[in-house]
Amino acid sequence: MTTRDPAARLLRLLSLLQSRTDWPGPELADRLGVSTRTIRSDIERLRDLGYPVSATSGTAGGYRLGPGARLPPLLLDDEEAVAVAVGLRTAAAQTVGGIEETSLRALAKLEQVLPARLRPRLAALTAYTVPVPGGGPPVDSGVLATLASACRDRRRLRFDYLDHDGNATVRDTEPHRLVSTGRRWYLVAWDVDRDDWRTFRIDRLTPRTPMGPSFPSRWMPPGDAIDFVTKGVASTLGPCRTVATVRAPASAVSERVPPVARVEHLDDERCLLHIGAATPLTLAVYLAALGLPFTVDGPAELLAALRQVARHCTGAVPDGGAALAAD
Helix, strand or coil: CCCCCHHHHHHHHHHHHHHCCCEEHHHHHHHHCCCHHHHHHHHHHHHHCCCCEEEECCCCCEEEECCCCCCCCCCCCHHHHHHHHHHHHHHHCCCEECCHHHHHHHHHHHHHHCCHHHHHHHHHHHHCCCCCCCCCCCEEHHHHHHHHHHHHHCECEEEEEECCCCCEEEEEEEEEEEEECCCCEEEEEEECCCCEEEEEEHHHEEEECCCCCECCCCCCCCCCHHHHHHHHHHCCCCCEEEEEEECCCHHHHHCCCCCCCEEEECCCCCEEEEEEECCHHHHHHHHHHCCCCEECCCCHHHHHHHHHHHHHHHHHCCCHHHHHHHC
């Protein structure tokens, strides 16, 4: 379809250039229903407006929209606009420190120009999405950006780190992936000094810049980064630990346990819960709070704490024994 209005054609051309990295000139001309000569002219107009469009030589020729001194206007389709708006609302309430205000400012700009047909969709998503209060410790957005760059460019990174016991160390790493559990952010990296994979809580680290030299890609242990973080976090459970057999699907149990717990699927009706806490009584309360039937074989201190919790709960109900029996 030919785009006759020059302004509309220019916007359409900009949208195409933003949608993928490289575009052959003839393909752009075909998309816009104009000649390659017109495409060359429109590219020059975009450059005059400050858009850094580079050209490649050759029979077909091609164009690429590169990074400039300032961010150009982004042209989003309906799905992209709603996704960005939802993402900004989520970012304003999440655990990345320093972006709450900027997220709200960006959201206000987007909502100001959002087409009327999209407003009901965004309003419905906002009205029926309930954030979980009490997120984890905030992380600095600048630290996240530094770590993401190190992962992307495969650059070695040293940082100061406080472990879960409060010990201060300096770690030399090859960053691999950033993982968010919803409450905490973790870095999965190869620890050069320990010659092994490690997970690091990002709110406990301070990068040292500049970054180090690049490193070759390294094989990741079995399972992806999310599984590795889950298992790594579970290894830091409190001194009182147990493996409970819960008579409920793994998906239902995962929604009720803290991030330090690990749920292992058995079948459609059972799963194993690897969980720990600082004291047997705390662990007993965690298990009771599941509200799901479970069994544990030990340790003995946990079994005694579970009996204690059962006695206290029974005693809290008037005529507790009779009332529970009636239920």
